[in-house]
Amino acid sequence: MSALTVPTQPFAGQRPGTSGLRKKVTVFQQPHYLENFVQSLFDILPDADQRAAQTLVLGGDGRFHNRVAVQTILRMAAANGFGRVLVGQGGLLSTPAASAVIRKRAAFGGIILSASHNPGGPDGDFGIKYNIGNGGPAPEKITEAIYQRTTEITAYQTTATADSADLDLDTLGTTTLGGPAGMAVEVIDSVALYADLMQTLFDFEAMRGWFAAGHRMRMDTMCAAGGPYAKAVLEGLLGAPAGTVVNGEPLEDFGGHHPDPNPAHATELIAAMTGAAAPDFGAASDGDADRNMILGRDFVVTPSDSLAVMAAHATKVPGYAAGLKGIARSMPTSCAADAVAKALGIPSHETPTGWKFFGNLLDADRVTLCGEESYGTGSNHVREKDGLWAVLFWLNLLAVTGESVESLVRGHWARFGRHYYSRHDWEGIPTDRADTLMTALRAQLPALAGQSFGALTLETADDFAYTDPVDGSVSTRQGVRLLFAGGARVVFRLSGTGTEGATLRVYLERFEADPARHDLPPQDALADLITLADRVASIRSLSGQAAPTVIT
Ligand code: G16
Numbered sequence: 001m002s003a004l005t006v007p008t009q010p011f012a013g014q015r016p017g018t019s020g021l022r023k024k025v026t027v028f029q030q031p032h033y034l035e036n037f038v039q040s041l042f043d044i045l046p047d048a049d050q051r052a053a054q055t056l057v058l059g060g061d062g063r064f065h066n067r068v069a070v071q072t073i074l075r076m077a078a079a080n081g082f083g084r085v086l087v088g089q090g091g092l093l094s095t096p097a098a099s100a101v102i103r104k105r106a107a108f109g110g111i112i113l114s115a116s117h118n119p120g121g122p123d124g125d126f127g128i129k130y131n132i133g134n135g136g137p138a139p140e141k142i143t144e145a146i147y148q149r150t151t152e153i154t155a156y157q158t159t160a161t162a163d164s165a166d167l168d169l170d171t172l173g174t175t176t177l178g179g180p181a182g183m184a185v186e187v188i189d190s191v192a193l194y195a196d197l198m199q200t201l202f203d204f205e206a207m208r209g210w211f212a213a214g215h216r217m218r219m220d221t222m223c224a225a226g227g228p229y230a231k232a233v234l235e236g237l238l239g240a241p242a243g244t245v246v247n248g249e250p251l252e253d254f255g256g257h258h259p260d261p262n263p264a265h266a267t268e269l270i271a272a273m274t275g276a277a278a279p280d281f282g283a284a285s286d287g288d289a290d291r292n293m294i295l296g297r298d299f300v301v302t303p304s305d306s307l308a309v310m311a312a313h314a315t316k317v318p319g320y321a322a323g324l325k326g327i328a329r330s331m332p333t334s335c336a337a338d339a340v341a342k343a344l345g346i347p348s349h350e351t352p353t354g355w356k357f358f359g360n361l362l363d364a365d366r367v368t369l370c371g372e373e374s375y376g377t378g379s380n381h382v383r384e385k386d387g388l389w390a391v392l393f394w395l396n397l398l399a400v401t402g403e404s405v406e407s408l409v410r411g412h413w414a415r416f417g418r419h420y421y422s423r424h425d426w427e428g429i430p431t432d433r434a435d436t437l438m439t440a441l442r443a444q445l446p447a448l449a450g451q452s453f454g455a456l457t458l459e460t461a462d463d464f465a466y467t468d469p470v471d472g473s474v475s476t477r478q479g480v481r482l483l484f485a486g487g488a489r490v491v492f493r494l495s496g497t498g499t500e501g502a503t504l505r506v507y508l509e510r511f512e513a514d515p516a517r518h519d520l521p522p523q524d525a526l527a528d529l530i531t532l533a534d535r536v537a538s539i540r541s542l543s544g545q546a547a548p549t550v551i552t
Contacts, residue, residue: 047108220266
């Protein structure tokens with residue numbers, strides 16, 4: 001038992017709605033800071049009298065501080081009486097692999113160390129979150145209970161002593177750590193179970209044939225957790241030429257990259273996919289390998305279109321040959337997937353931002369595919385979004401259709417129409433100004449509905465609220481929506497994942513049925529909505545910034 005001499009409140013300053021704790025490494029390095037969160041988590045988990053029979057999964061994206069945190073958590077888990085912890089070798093587990101291990105090994109839950117797509121290194125970000133026994137992010141009632149507990153606790157339990165040597169995280173096998181139950185620490189292969197799961201879902205023979213026929217691919221894992229997984233599956237099991245995976249070694253600072261797979265941060269990949277000599281298929285994954293970006297030669301696929309194309313062709317992929325139960329997308333994600341659901345005669349669901357909202361729908365078998373505009377796509381195979389899974393889904397489609405990425409997307413637009421889409425991020429806004437902006441926007445909503453702005457008629461102006469159809473829980477204030485006649489939309493919300501100031505996200509969408517108008521630059525197709533967004537929310541004047549910092 002150690003006293004918490006620094007009564008840190010880990011969540012201080014963090015915006016509500018995030019599924020875990022995400023802060024600067026230097027914040028996590030404060031004495032007892034991580035311990036406060038971990039003990040609070042252990043204190044609020046149910047069935048405390050069953051600890052000796054419970055297994056936890058533990059691993060992270062390999063960023064700076066990962067190994068230190070793993071050592072701390074192992075000793076706390078032992079002191080709290082847990083029976084077994086499965087740790088990824090070297091402390092490494094991608095987020096989707098952690099979800100797969102929790103499910104396959106029927107663990108009680110898992111602790112994932114990641115700040116996702118945020119930069120790493122001593123000056124970068126670190127994060128921790130808890131996933132429940134279904135393999136998915138803890139629901140709000142658990143994260144809220146953790147938060148409450150962090151404000152109360154005064155001590156934590158650990159087996160650590162001043163001279164404790166570090167546990168060996170690199171050798172596969174099981175050792176025993178002290179504590180009331182004599183906790184088993186099982187170091188597991190980080191990749192094997194995940195790679196096995198992928199082979200149950202995709203047509204590996206067809207994909208092997210695609211590479212054997214001379215097609216080329218570039219998979220950029222951004223020096224992050226995805227590297228070992230992509231190398232094992234693409235270059236190992238599928239016979240892709242060595243060098244198909246680039247930036248494949250996980251580095252503690254991601255090689256100085258911002259491991260966020262989007263056109264703003266994956267510029268090296270975009271350049272490599274440009275021109276006649278570019279590979280047929282390009283893709284990237286993020287820090288913890290749950291996000292993905294899909295590219296063809298001279299062609300970038302938006303995440304919203306990616307979900308819709310995958311849904312439309314799902315029965316061509318073995319794991320989904322029986323068809324889809326339904327499709328879910330986060331509210332700001334474009335409506336492209338809804339059009340596919342309608343054509344397939346299956347339900348579509350619109351949830352708040354955050355993968356945790358898909359969990360109940362997946363558990364109840366109401367949906368099979370889920371996706372978000374923030375480069376996340378996934379299915380019922382795990383309870384997290386899954387970067388490499390999405391890449392393999394596309395690769396499977398390329399292999400069995402013989403089409404290119406561009407022709408699949410253009411064919412999709414020709415059939416369903418094009419949902420022009422863009423997200424404008426205004427980063428680093430002082431928090432009070434961002435709050436003022438959202439408050440002023442919300443206050444205007446009643447007066448805005450019904451107004452016309454040039455050719456745009458505003459049909460609905462509201463603040464998105466969601467009632468979970470499975471458990472009835474209600475989530476309010478999930479983003480301000482301006483919905484126009486004809487399907488155009490502007491959505492405003494504040495990011496829940498940043499660690500510096502506030503980030504305003506403005507999501508812009510317009511539907512275009514006419515194939516003759518499917519080749520406009522998206523920023524041109526959305527120009528009147530962009531102007532209107534600034535006019536309604538006074539973004540430039542309130543943020544003090546002349547332009548968005550990131551456009552995707
Ligand atoms: C997390 C959630 C995602 C969500 C994203 C939103 O992503 O897991 O489901 O879309 O946050 O981010 P923001 O609030 O900044 O818009 P990740 O990849 O950071 O874990």
